Amino acid sequence: MNECQYCYVLRPNRSLTWRQNLLFLGGLSGMTLIGIAPLVAMGFWPVLPFAGLELLVVGIGLYRVMCRCHECEVIYVAADSIRIERGRRGPRQSWVLTRAWAQVVLRACPRHWYPSQLLIRAHGRSVEIGRFLVEEERKKLARDLTRCLRGEL
Structure with a gap:
C-alpha cells in the first residue's frame, strides 16, 4: 500500500470511564444493600441472592457496554x-x-x-x-x- 494520504479515526462516544463505571456500580451496590438491610433484619434473607443477581447482571451489562465503547475504526x-x-x-x-x-x-x-x-x-x-x-x-x-x-x- 502506498503512503497514506488521509486517515480517519472513528470512535464511539464514551460518556464514562472504566473508573466512573466502577464508582457507579459501587454506589448502586451500596444503595441496594442499604435498601435490603431492613428486610434482612426482619428475617427476609432470601432477598440477598436476588439483589446479588441484580447487581451481577448490571455489572455484566456495564462491562459489555464499556467494551463496545472502546471499539475503534481507522480508515x-x-x-x-x-x-x-x-x-x-x-x-x-x-x-x-x-x-x-x-x-x-x-x-x-x-x-x-x-x-x-x-x-x-x-x-x-x-x-x-x-x-x-x-x-x-x-x-x-x-x-x-x-x-x-x-x-x-
Missing part, C-alpha cells in the same frame, strides 16, 4: 487503495479496497426509526463503517469521504 486513504481496520486494542479486522473503484454509499433504512448505513463499496464488496456514529456524524463522514475519494480535499 487509511492512499493514492491507490483504502484500508479499513476495526478493533479494540489493535486491528482485529482489516479490509483493503481499490480506491479507483471505491464509492461511498449512505443507505437510508426504509423504517424511519432505524439509522442509515454508511458503506464503502468496491468490486462487489462493501464494508459498513461508523455503525456507532449518530446520523449527523455519519452524513458528515460520508460527505468528507466522498470528497476525499474524488481528490477534492
Whole structure:
C-alpha cells in the first residue's frame, strides 16, 4: 500500500470511564444493600441472592457496554487503495479496497426509526463503517469521504 494520504479515526462516544463505571456500580451496590438491610433484619434473607443477581447482571451489562465503547475504526486513504481496520486494542479486522473503484454509499433504512448505513463499496464488496456514529456524524463522514475519494480535499 502506498503512503497514506488521509486517515480517519472513528470512535464511539464514551460518556464514562472504566473508573466512573466502577464508582457507579459501587454506589448502586451500596444503595441496594442499604435498601435490603431492613428486610434482612426482619428475617427476609432470601432477598440477598436476588439483589446479588441484580447487581451481577448490571455489572455484566456495564462491562459489555464499556467494551463496545472502546471499539475503534481507522480508515487509511492512499493514492491507490483504502484500508479499513476495526478493533479494540489493535486491528482485529482489516479490509483493503481499490480506491479507483471505491464509492461511498449512505443507505437510508426504509423504517424511519432505524439509522442509515454508511458503506464503502468496491468490486462487489462493501464494508459498513461508523455503525456507532449518530446520523449527523455519519452524513458528515460520508460527505468528507466522498470528497476525499474524488481528490477534492
